[in-house]
Amino acid sequence: MHYTTQMDAARKGIITKQMAIVAEKENMNKEALKDLIAEGKIAIPANINHHSLDPHGVGQGLRTKVNVNLGISKDCCNIEVELEKVRTALSMQVESIMDLSSFGKTEEFRQRLVEMSPAVIGTVPVYDAVGFYDKELQDITVEEFLKVVEKHAQDGVDFMTVHAGLNRETVEVFKRNKRLNHIVSRGGSLLYAWMELNNRENPFFEYFDDLLDICEKYDVTLSLGDACRPGSINDATDASQVKELMVLGELALRAWKRNVQVIIEGPGHMDLKEIQANMLLEKKLCHGAPFYVLGPVVTDVAPGYDHITSAIGGAIAASHGADFLCYVTPAEHLRLPTLDDMKEGIIATKIAAHAADIAKGIKGAKEWDYQMSQARQELNWDKMFQLAIDPEKPRRYRAESAPEHEDSCTMCGKMCSMRNMNKVMQGKNVNILREDT
Structure with a gap:
């Protein structure tokens, strides 16, 4: 039987090879997995042109997944350096890599990334539009924005962040409700500027059906971006954020009618006590769609240590329902991450994801x-x-720091509790000051 997307297959009762692989990885019943994909509560991002993909599922009842952001920028545009980061990230077994390239030969880097990566690949096409056309933002047309999306889809990108929820209504709510940090999403700020400069509706909202045509054709999962995510704890859970989330929930329903898989993106910077309520809000307003969060970063005062602030928030968020954590590195807000920054960010986020999986009771x-x-x-x-x-x-x-005795470490030496309890439990003597007899 023919199918267009993983969701289409699930709704037709077909278990695809991607579903079978994910079910085995997750120790989950294939039929149960298929049903959750059909409902939109699990997504398997799997572009038909990503031939090196080792698929992963994101959503209800599955392990919390980790995404790594990479890519070239105007100030740091060495493709080989970024590809070395890719190889390291893959060796650390991350499930997802987002190419956030915003300058130069983005197509070359993206195509090499897709070709070599078994991890799921994501992009933000609006980042690429200015460089792709060598035109100022204001002068890019709706057709050109959509053409960039299609180019990424053709190249094999599995999921794309599109800030379609920042429509004119959301903008009016944003203008009426002042923020400390305005719009901190890079993609969101670019679209906001385009809308204001051209006095137009968000092209991805106005032409959402055209966007869905592309996603359905290539089985691209639509990651509905949070342009109004809070960039400080002061702005968390405000009117702009919640208004956009309501729009994203409506867009998710429209996408599902076309059998396009959806992931919802979320905050952002946020007070610890607000995280649980935000996870509930997303699941309610977005009908159980998988939730992808950046952090949340739980304090604004730790530049250089935001891999820690985000791991704290990520663990709490995922334990209360977030499905997908975007890593944050120590370089957040400061510079393009180095290889070492990336490694620290991956480890911190993997710790958060695993801690949440324990709390969620993941098999x-x-x-x-x-x-x-x-x-x-x-x-x-x-x-x-x-x-x-x-x-x-x-x-x-x-x-x-090698210890004198192999059954200890240089912190405790022969006072090691594990060593001494093992001896006592075995009926042996414990000699701390003298050599064992």
Whole structure:
């Protein structure tokens, strides 16, 4: 039986090869997975032209996924440096990479990325429009915006962030409700500027059906961007953010009627106490669609450490229903991330995702921690390193500070609780000041 998208297949009762792979990875019943895809509560971003893809599912009942942002900019436009980051991110087993390139040979980088990457690939086409046409933002036409979207789709991009919820109504709410940090979304600010300069409706909202034509043709998952996400905790959960979220929920229903898969994007900077309510709002207003969050960053005062502020927020968000975490690096708000920045951001976000999976009761999540605890009790260092979320760092730390006794570390020495309890439980003597006999 013919189908156009993963959602179309699911609604026709077809289990695609991508569904079968995801079901096995997630230890989930194939029929249950298919039904959730049909309802829009799970998405499998899988462009028909992404031939190297090893698919992943995002949504209800699945492991929390991690996305890494990469790409060239005007100030840092070395493609080979970015491709080295790609190779490292893939070796760290991230599920998704977004190419946020905004200058230069974006097509070359995007095509090489899709060709080499088994991870899901995402883009923000509006970033590419200015460079693609070598035209000022104001002069880009609706047709040209849509042509960039189609080019990304043809190149094999699995999901695209499109800020279609920033329509004229949302803009009026934004203007009436002043913010400390205005619109901090890069894509959102570009579209807002285009709308104001041309006195026009958002082209992606006005021509949403044309956008869906492209997504359906290539099976591109539409990631409905949050142009009005808060850029400070002061602006969180305000009228602009909630108004846009309501529009995104309506757009999700329109996309699903066309069998186009949808992910909803969310905040942003946010007070800890608001996170749970925001997760509930998204799931209610957007009909259970998968939720993709940046952070949330839970304090504004830690530049250089925003991989930590976002990991705190991400763990809370995912434990209350967020499905997909966009990593944040220590370089957030400061510079294009280096390779080391990227690695720190990945690890911090993977920790947040796993902590949330434990809280959500995802199958197998606690088993990993059980095995680590068992290895610690056995003082089995090699096994601990193998099980670590980042094996390299603990191996290096132990090598840099070798203990006198192998069954301890340089923190506790022979006072190590694991060592001494093992001895006592085995009926052996505990010699702290003297050598064992």
